[in-house]
Amino acid sequence: MSKKSQIQQAFFYILAIFIIGTILLLGVKYVGKIMDQLHTVDLVTFKTSLEDDSEVMAVKYGSWEKKDYIVPKDIKKMCFFTIDPIYSNKCDQYEELDPLMCDLWQSGQENVIAVPFMELESGINLTNMEVKNIAGYHCFAVAEKRISIKITGKGNGVIVSEP
Numbered sequence: 001m002s003k004k005s006q007i008q009q010a011f012f013y014i015l016a017i018f019i020i021g022t023i024l025l026l027g028v029k030y031v032g033k034i035m036d037q038l039h040t041v042d043l044v045t046f047k048t049s050l051e052d053d054s055e056v057m058a059v060k061y062g063s064w065e066k067k068d069y070i071v072p073k074d075i076k077k078m079c080f081f082t083i084d085p086i087y088s089n090k091c092d093q094y095e096e097l098d099p100l101m102c103d104l105w106q107s108g109q110e111n112v113i114a115v116p117f118m119e120l121e122s123g124i125n126l127t128n129m130e131v132k133n134i135a136g137y138h139c140f141a142v143a144e145k146r147i148s149i150k151i152t153g154k155g156n157g158v159i160v161s162e163p
Helices: 003-058 099-107
Strands: 064-070 077-081 112-115 129-131 137-141 146-153 158-161
Touching: 003 064, 003 112, 003 146, 003 158, 077 129, 077 146, 099 112, 137 146
Parallel strands: 129 158
Antiparallel strands: 064 146, 077 112, 077 137, 146 158
């Protein structure tokens, strides 16, 4: 073989390696973006299911249902808060709540917060939701991407508690 054909062959191999490497890199980036979108989809699905169930149960005074929800895989717990200054002003007394959670609770913008925090365009805020707990909040542990809660209707809202 001549030197010219050897150089062409080496150039061809280098070019092939570069093209394959670029395709692999772009593929990995694309898969990463899809995985991030799946987490967001899981959280939005959780939010809409919770809001829908809350609206249905809110008008059924005294009736209750145990509900299971699927949450994104990275979530360790979901915390529910009663929006009331009587409870939220004591937030700094609870060690398990971080400052971001306290700020959201005290502002009244969100009353359901994921730990670790996952931001949505619009947070989860259930209308007239009360947590059946002396502290005014309860964090439900996530087991196998699921949480179970008991939702009780109170006529104009819901009470959330352990099942």
